[in-house]
Amino acid sequence: MTVDPTLLDDLEWRGLIAHSTDREALRDALTQGSVRFYVGFDPTAPSLHMGNLVQILTARRLQQAGHTPFALVGGATGMIGDPRDSGERTLNSLDTVKEWVGRVRGQIEPYLDFEGANGATMVNNYDWTASLSTIDFLRDVGKHFPVNRMLARDVVKSRLEAGISYTEFSYILLQSMDFLELYRQYGVTLQFGGSDQWGNLTGGAELIRRAEAGKAHAFATPLITKSDGTKYGKTEGGALWLDPEMMSPYAFHQFWLNVEDAKVGELLRVFTFFSRAEIEELEAVTAAEPFRRAGQKALADAVTTLVHGEAETEHAKAAAAALFGTGDLAGLNAATLAAALREAGTIQAAPGTSYVDLLVETGLVKSKGDARRTIAEGGAYLNNERITDVDLVPDASHLVAGSWLVLRRGKRNFAGVEIG
RNA sequence: GGCAGAUUGCCCGAGCGGCCAAUGGGAACGGACUGUAAAUCCGUCGGUGUAUGCCUUCGAAGGUUCGAAUCCUUCAUCUGCCA
Numbered sequence A: 001m002t003v004d005p006t007l008l009d010d011l012e013w014r015g016l017i018a019h020s021t022d023r024e025a026l027r028d029a030l031t032q033g034s035v036r037f038y039v040g041f042d043p044t045a046p047s048l049h050m051g052n053l054v055q056i057l058t059a060r061r062l063q064q065a066g067h068t069p070f071a072l073v074g075g076a077t078g079m080i081g082d083p084r085d086s087g088e089r090t091l092n093s094l095d096t097v098k099e100w101v102g103r104v105r106g107q108i109e110p111y112l113d114f115e116g117a118n119g120a121t122m123v124n125n126y127d128w129t130a131s132l133s134t135i136d137f138l139r140d141v142g143k144h145f146p147v148n149r150m151l152a153r154d155v156v157k158s159r160l161e162a163g164i165s166y167t168e169f170s171y172i173l174l175q176s177m178d179f180l181e182l183y184r185q186y187g188v189t190l191q192f193g194g195s196d197q198w199g200n201l202t203g204g205a206e207l208i209r210r211a212e213a214g215k216a217h218a219f220a221t222p223l224i225t226k227s228d229g230t231k232y233g234k235t236e237g238g239a240l241w242l243d244p245e246m247m248s249p250y251a252f253h254q255f256w257l258n259v260e261d262a263k264v265g266e267l268l269r270v271f272t273f274f275s276r277a278e279i280e281e282l283e284a285v286t287a288a289e290p291f292r293r294a295g296q297k298a299l300a301d302a303v304t305t306l307v308h309g310e311a312e313t314e315h316a317k318a319a320a321a322a323l324f325g326t327g328d329l330a331g332l333n334a335a336t337l338a339a340a341l342r343e344a345g346t347i348q349a350a351p352g353t354s355y356v357d358l359l360v361e362t363g364l365v366k367s368k369g370d371a372r373r374t375i376a377e378g379g380a381y382l383n384n385e386r387i388t389d390v391d392l393v394p395d396a397s398h399l400v401a402g403s404w405l406v407l408r409r410g411k412r413n414f415a416g417v418e419i420g
Numbered sequence B: 001g002g003c004a005g006a007u008u009g010c011c012c013g014a015g016c017g018g019c020c021a022a023u024g025g026g027a028a029c030g031g032a033c034u035g036u037a038a039a040u041c042c043g044u045c046g047g048u049g050u051a052u053g054c055c056u057u058c059g060a061a062g063g064u065u066c067g068a069a070u071c072c073u074u075c076a077u078c079u080g081c082c083a
Helices: A009-014 A022-031 A052-065 A094-111 A134-140 A146-151 A153-161 A171-186 A196-212 A247-259 A259-273 A275-286 A294-308 A310-324 A334-344 A355-362 A368-376
Strands: A035-039 A067-075 A121-124 A190-194 A216-223 A344-348 A380-382 A404-409 A415-418
Touching: A009 A022, A009 A052, A009 A067, A022 A216, A035 A052, A035 A171, A052 A067, A052 A094, A052 A190, A052 A259, A067 A094, A067 A171, A094 A121, A146 A153, A153 A190, A171 A196, A190 A196, A190 A415, A196 A216, A247 A310, A247 A334, A259 A275, A259 A294, A275 A294, A294 A310, A310 A334, A334 A344, A334 A404, A334 A415, A344 A355, A355 A368, A355 A380, A355 A404, A355 A415, A368 A380
Parallel strands: A035 A067, A035 A190, A067 A121, A190 A216, A344 A415
Antiparallel strands: A380 A404, A404 A415
16 A cells, blocks of 8 residues: 655644654654554534544545544443543433444544545444453553543643542543554554544553553644634534534535634635645635635535535525525525525414514524514514514515515524415 | 532622622624624623513522522532541
8 A cells, every 4th residue: 555655744734733742753654654543533412523524534634645544433432521621521321322423423434435455444442341341441551541640631630620530530541542452453553633632642652652562653633713712613503513404504604604714724724625736825815805705615615515515515505695695585586595595494484473483483583582682783684674673574575485584683694484 | 427618690700688680701692894704893691572560590409588699408519628
């Protein structure tokens, strides 16, 4: 298997390597032959999100460069929970974790190639953890972990005041053991993950060194944040889910389209497979003519296509064009408008339902009080016209494209209502 | 096992018997400006069609009181000290 010797340079250029073990040793390993590597995903929710996508796409980059992926779903680690600053997690039931394992697995598979010389392998750490005895675990794994070093980790330090259970404190042993297990079973010598995983990554590499006198590598991808340093995905619906049931392809596409100028280049490098030349061109165009948002459009189209496919991307684009285009909804043909609204989200309602109730029913606002407040603030629209009358009851004269009402809250939150 | 302290709205954090739906900050949301950006400024930020109203909220359940987030009891969780 020949490998692409420029891989590491490309990863570095894309900003995908926030930390790594000995960089030169890593470079040597990645240029000498196909490296078996792994990246893990814990089933902590019914769907993966934007943060996980960074790992998935990075795995794909490595595979395309000739390396061999092992994608791990954390059936075991998901039962325990990685410690986080916000406090102790609530344990999920075995049934819940099992269900999420299945979903997460299905979300990873489309991005990797399971055929060929460097075909990917799916593993579940539940397989080698479930039957492990406590005594064996403590003797074989625990012995290699100095508690003083574990206490010095940032996450643990931050939790010492508020409290941390032994369960979460031990998480690093499980993840480290995974690396050791994959090293023994498959010869896996590289693990990567998000930068918040750095301690777990090096923990595994060190365990391999201590237990097997083996040489293993690790690197961490950066945390993707907004330019003010806060996390992405905290707007409106919460996280940026990959599951189309949890976040529509339209909403997903809209998210990328609305990314701030200052972040377009970084996101293009991390989330797309455009070449360096293509990305630099897009950055130049965005800098010169920011109002055209060429970078955002390319980003939104590329990522949505990766995650949801070409057809969904076209639907999302068409919907956006219809809703944001000229603003003249009456000028659209019925099929176009109906299709656009279905992307944005629609409900059915009976004739004579008040505008306030419609806002609530579409979910654009969370209560009638919120709806009235929004109208008072001038943030409520019907068919792209601002509504000022709190008591408005839409009638037949408001219908567009036959039986539709187009509700909007704020600048860009649309919902369709089909009257009938 | 004993003693002490903590638990407030999305988050942080005041309040310590009535003036508390509960100060303040952040987040979020709406408006203005723009490009369906960023920054900035202004406004909103428990529910209820409009009532000096009513309902739900200050870890949970009871209780004291004309009246409790504020006092008492029990329970849960967390923290510290002592065994």
